[in-house]
Amino acid sequence: MRKYGAFEVDKNVHRLNExxxxxxxxxxxxxxxxxxxxxxxxxxxxxxxxxxxVGYNTPSRKLEIFSKTMxxxxxxxxxxxxYCRSHIHRSAQWASAGKRPEDFDPAYVPAVEWPPxxxxxxxxxxxxxxxxxxxxxxxxxxxxxxxxAHKNPLWVNPADAKKLGNARTGDLLKLHTEIxxxxxxxxxxxxxxxxxxxxxxxxxxxxxxxxEQIDRLxxxxxxxxxxxKGQWKMRHVTEVTPYESRDPDxxxxxxxxxxxxxxxxxxxxxDPVSGMHCWHQMVRVERAAASDRYGDxxxxxxxxxxxxxxxxALTRPAPGPGNLRRPLWLPRVVRPxxxxxxxxxxxxx
Amino acid sequence: xxxxxxxxxxxxxxxDRWDDWVELDPAAWPRRAERHYQLIPTICFNCESAxxxxxxxxxxxxxxxxxxxxxxxxxxxGRVCAKGxxxxxxxxDPDRILYPMKRSGQRGDGKWERVSWSEVLETLGMRIxxxxxxxxxxxxxxxxxxxxxxxxxxxxxxxxxIDGHNSHTNVCSAAARLGYALWHYADRPSPDHANARFILxxxxxxxxxxxxxxxxxxxxxGKMAGAKMAVMDPRLSNTxxxxxxxxxxxxxxxxxxxxxxxxxxxxxNLFAAxxxxxxTNWAELKVDGFDAAGQTFEATIDALKRxxxxxxxxxxGAESGVPPETIVTIAREIAAAGxxxxxxxxxxxxxxxxxxxxxxxxxxxxxVLTGSVGTEGGHNLGLWNKFIPRPCSVPPxxxxxxxxxxxxxxxxxxxxxxxxxxxxxxxxxxxxxxYFTRVVNPxxxxxxxxxxxxxxxxxxxxxxxxxxxxxxxxTAWYADYVLPMGQGPERHDLMSQETHSGxxxxxxxxxxxxxxxxxxxxxxxxxxxxxxxxxxxxxxxSISRGPSIPTAPSASESGSNRLxxxxxxxxxxxxxxxxxxIPFPGCRPxxxxxx
Numbered sequence: 001m002r003k004y005g006a007f008e009v010d011k012n013v014h015r016l017n018e019x020x021x022x023x024x025x026x027x028x029x030x031x032x033x034x035x036x037x038x039x040x041x042x043x044x045x046x047x048x049x050x051x052x053x054v055g056y057n058t059p060s061r062k063l064e065i066f067s068k069t070m071x072x073x074x075x076x077x078x079x080x081x082x083y084c085r086s087h088i089h090r091s092a093q094w095a096s097a098g099k100r101p102e103d104f105d106p107a108y109v110p111a112v113e114w115p116p117x118x119x120x121x122x123x124x125x126x127x128x129x130x131x132x133x134x135x136x137x138x139x140x141x142x143x144x145x146x147x148x149a150h151k152n153p154l155w156v157n158p159a160d161a162k163k164l165g166n167a168r169t170g171d172l173l174k175l176h177t178e179i180x181x182x183x184x185x186x187x188x189x190x191x192x193x194x195x196x197x198x199x200x201x202x203x204x205x206x207x208x209x210x211x212e213q214i215d216r217l218x219x220x221x222x223x224x225x226x227x228x229k230g231q232w233k234m235r236h237v238t239e240v241t242p243y244e245s246r247d248p249d250x251x252x253x254x255x256x257x258x259x260x261x262x263x264x265x266x267x268x269x270x271d272p273v274s275g276m277h278c279w280h281q282m283v284r285v286e287r288a289a290a291s292d293r294y295g296d297x298x299x300x301x302x303x304x305x306x307x308x309x310x311x312x313a314l315t316r317p318a319p320g321p322g323n324l325r326r327p328l329w330l331p332r333v334v335r336p337x338x339x340x341x342x343x344x345x346x347x348x349x
Numbered sequence: 350x351x352x353x354x355x356x357x358x359x360x361x362x363x364x365d366r367w368d369d370w371v372e373l374d375p376a377a378w379p380r381r382a383e384r385h386y387q388l389i390p391t392i393c394f395n396c397e398s399a400x401x402x403x404x405x406x407x408x409x410x411x412x413x414x415x416x417x418x419x420x421x422x423x424x425x426x427g428r429v430c431a432k433g434x435x436x437x438x439x440x441x442d443p444d445r446i447l448y449p450m451k452r453s454g455q456r457g458d459g460k461w462e463r464v465s466w467s468e469v470l471e472t473l474g475m476r477i478x479x480x481x482x483x484x485x486x487x488x489x490x491x492x493x494x495x496x497x498x499x500x501x502x503x504x505x506x507x508x509x510x511i512d513g514h515n516s517h518t519n520v521c522s523a524a525a526r527l528g529y530a531l532w533h534y535a536d537r538p539s540p541d542h543a544n545a546r547f548i549l550x551x552x553x554x555x556x557x558x559x560x561x562x563x564x565x566x567x568x569x570x571g572k573m574a575g576a577k578m579a580v581m582d583p584r585l586s587n588t589x590x591x592x593x594x595x596x597x598x599x600x601x602x603x604x605x606x607x608x609x610x611x612x613x614x615x616x617x618n619l620f621a622a623x624x625x626x627x628x629t630n631w632a633e634l635k636v637d638g639f640d641a642a643g644q645t646f647e648a649t650i651d652a653l654k655r656x657x658x659x660x661x662x663x664x665x666g667a668e669s670g671v672p673p674e675t676i677v678t679i680a681r682e683i684a685a686a687g688x689x690x691x692x693x694x695x696x697x698x699x700x701x702x703x704x705x706x707x708x709x710x711x712x713x714x715x716x717v718l719t720g721s722v723g724t725e726g727g728h729n730l731g732l733w734n735k736f737i738p739r740p741c742s743v744p745p746x747x748x749x750x751x752x753x754x755x756x757x758x759x760x761x762x763x764x765x766x767x768x769x770x771x772x773x774x775x776x777x778x779x780x781x782x783x784y785f786t787r788v789v790n791p792x793x794x795x796x797x798x799x800x801x802x803x804x805x806x807x808x809x810x811x812x813x814x815x816x817x818x819x820x821x822x823x824t825a826w827y828a829d830y831v832l833p834m835g836q837g838p839e840r841h842d843l844m845s846q847e848t849h850s851g852x853x854x855x856x857x858x859x860x861x862x863x864x865x866x867x868x869x870x871x872x873x874x875x876x877x878x879x880x881x882x883x884x885x886x887x888x889x890x891s892i893s894r895g896p897s898i899p900t901a902p903s904a905s906e907s908g909s910n911r912l913x914x915x916x917x918x919x920x921x922x923x924x925x926x927x928x929x930x931i932p933f934p935g936c937r938p939x940x941x942x943x944x
């Protein structure tokens with residue numbers, strides 16, 4: 001390991017589900033009529049064509065086209081692979097504008113309530129794509145990487161640019177989410193499907209201090225103010241500028257952009273099943289006003305908490321069968337003892 | 350020199366030359382100035398792929414001049430992306446954090462003072478110990494993004510007996526994980542792109558994303574051998590531009606398209622019937638009033654066909670914007686590829702959408718129908734290809750359940766509901782006494798960062814926050830302690846990833862320590878000071894540091910050396926040693942202290 005920095009354990013690893021059940025596991029095990037092999041109540045394998053093999057670590061030891069787990073945990077309509085409409089589906093966009101309410105199902109999708117100041121056409125914002133040379137904040141201040149990538153403009157299809165008053169590359173646009181807005185440049189491109197706008201999340205680092213020790217190649221210095229309870233405003237004060245340090249390259253910085261921070265203007269969207277934060281945003285896009293500046297951000301955290309409560313209301317909480325907090329077979333990080341999986345008597349949400 | 354001149358141009362130095370690799374200094378051109386290097390392998394830390402790097406240690410100066418790919422690494426095979434070589438600029442970053450710091454004003458005021466590691470370790474260790482002793486173990490939370498290592502912190506937290514691990518998974522891959530896990534427990538795919546005949550990507554894995562360097566080279570291997578590729582992405586990524594088919598789906602409609610493909614494969618009887626009969630739980634199917642109990646396989650397939658009849662290519666086309674005939678064409682190509690059908694989805698549409706977990710599930714249905722699960726050229730299970738060595742002894746699992754991490758509303762979450770922490774705290778669900786952040790910057794990377802700032806400023810909700818980071822970030826600004834960590838080539842880590850159809854383990858080692866050890870110097874602190882050069886361009890194009898004359902031991906050390914030396918000078922080697930002063934079951938602490 002020290003010499004090569006890596007060690008190859010195996011090549012061509014396939015079909016490990018066909019691995020025979022070990023002799024140790026077979027001893028004292030019992031085989032059910034459906035072929036499942038269990039030892040001391042724990043599944044250890046499955047009979048396939050007359051042979052005991054380990055199979056998959058699911059309750060059936062097979063690939064589960066039908067998930068009894070989903071049915072048992074209050075989502076019977078999703079016991080099979082299905083398609084469900086996203087929160088940014090057109091029907092949700094229409095509903096947020098008071099149109100075609102019959103197409104919208106509030107039992108599955110939280111309704112968007114726009115702040116009064118949100119104006120402009122409704123789009124889906126795709127905020128999830130990476131820039132190949134960056135990785136979130138981990139590559140902070142790596143000079144060669146920020147020399148390559150330091151702009152995250154809004155991708156806009158020409159058809160949509162036309163609707164935005166013939167917006168051109170470099171024009172300032174204002175994007176409203178359910179909890180605030182941000183201001184950034186447009187990049188008009190055919191490389192995106194119409195009706196969707198896109199912005200990479202890898203840029204827009206900021207610092208609130210002039211302190212010379214803070215990532216100056218990567219971030220804009222900002223003024224961040226809580227103007228009223230839960231109402232926050234951010235404005236760029238200085239962009240990236242050359243500076244003196246023990247590395248002469250910091251005086252050769254030729255770019256000034258640090259990008260615009262978008263994630264901070266997104267409310268939380270916890271998926272009621274997987275718990276995933278559903279990143280796509282329904283946004284209203286308008287041309288920036290004369291008073292708006294590049295990088296401006298406004299957020300109302302009171303609204304952010306209200307959006308959280310709205311999404312939480314879609315969940316179907318534990319306990320599941322047997323007063324469980326979580327299916328015992330499902331993976332869990334840093335897995336606790338089995339006893340911890342059960343609510344105490346009378347517990348539950 | 351007796352070296353063959355062509356060796357200078359070899360992109361992958363052979364192992365037998367790593368001890369003395371010679372290159373010409375491009376900055377000295379046209380003069381032929383030779384530079385002698387010792388090449389030391391380590392692994393990259395600029396994403397979680399753990400690609401192999403070779404550090405070029407200049408034998409004359411004892412410093413790392415550059416990083417290139419390690420040809421002996423089984424996954425990256427000598428290739429790296431731009432982030433690998435950029436590691437040199439992270440080591441020499443003039444703004445990196447070199448000393449532990451403690452806030453001196455209010456949290457977030459930005460006033461800091463330098464403190465010793467001993468003070469840091471004492472303070473944090475006492476708090477943790479007190480919380481555990483008082484039965485408040487869950488108030489200690491270790492919040493980590495992609496950790497860059499396997500198992501070590503899990504083991505530590507279980508040794509403390511607490512349920513205190515928080516992650517970033519629910520802002521990243523939770524949805525795809527659930528979709529995959531419901532099929533086969535393994536919550537990650539491991540596609541065998543190199544041997545595939547048809548590759549379907551719901552990602553941009555020729556240019557970015559998790560494991561893109563090891564994946565991209567194998568996707569190209571597959572394409573060179575004749576595989577066709579389709580990319581489903583609303584954006585014309587570089588990956589989509591290399592595809593045979595670009596499917597610019599309207600976001601969130603991907604599952605409709607995949608299920609329409611499944612319907613085509615079912616209706617045209619192109620599916621691998623023997624595989625589906627043997628390896629799925631079709632006998633448990635209950636749908637639309639049909640119960641497979643006591644029914645034949647054929648009758649069950651008919652019930653499935655009836656159930657999926659709603660997902661016509663026309664329906665999927667209207668939802669997604671992809672022409673129905675394209676959906677049919679690709680479905681048939683996938684069926685023709687059979688067991689050699691590979692795909693990938695990690696974040697993308699799964700991470701973007703409400704119900705996005707169904708995208709991974711619908712995609713896996715295509716693998717099940719084509720019998721391409723576990724095959725050469727097909728969809729393999731992540732846990733088959735990721736190799737995690739198990740320590741010979743592990744602590745018993747914790748007997749506690751932390752509802753701030755796994756709240757009852759999301760019993761199927763994959764995994765900790767990390768991004769809701771501010772809202773949980775605002776709702777009064779609990780408090781965090783001692784909060785660690787490492788490789789995670791929730792104020793900036795998570796949604797709703799201002800709600801994070803609000804709770805981070807409130808000492809009644811978060812008693813103490815220690816940010817473990819080599820560089821400043823927006824979350825560290827709201828910490829009580831900012832504690833510098835090593836950059837990639839300054840760390841010891843074991844890592845493995847499911848990059849292809851093999852299994853491997855990578856070793857991240859502190860390069861300069863290895864160099865000194867190989868030269869008979871065990872300790873960085875005892876190293877002979879190296880005269881620094883003035884601000885002259887080096888062979889790698891990086892800039893060496895001035896001023897030139899060292900006046901004290903610390904001034905003679907490069908940034909990374911300073912870190913190591915400073916850590917050595919403090920009583921405790923690292924922060925973990927400080928934590929380990931706390932007694933935990935089955936292990937005697939080095940020195941008992943009274944809380």
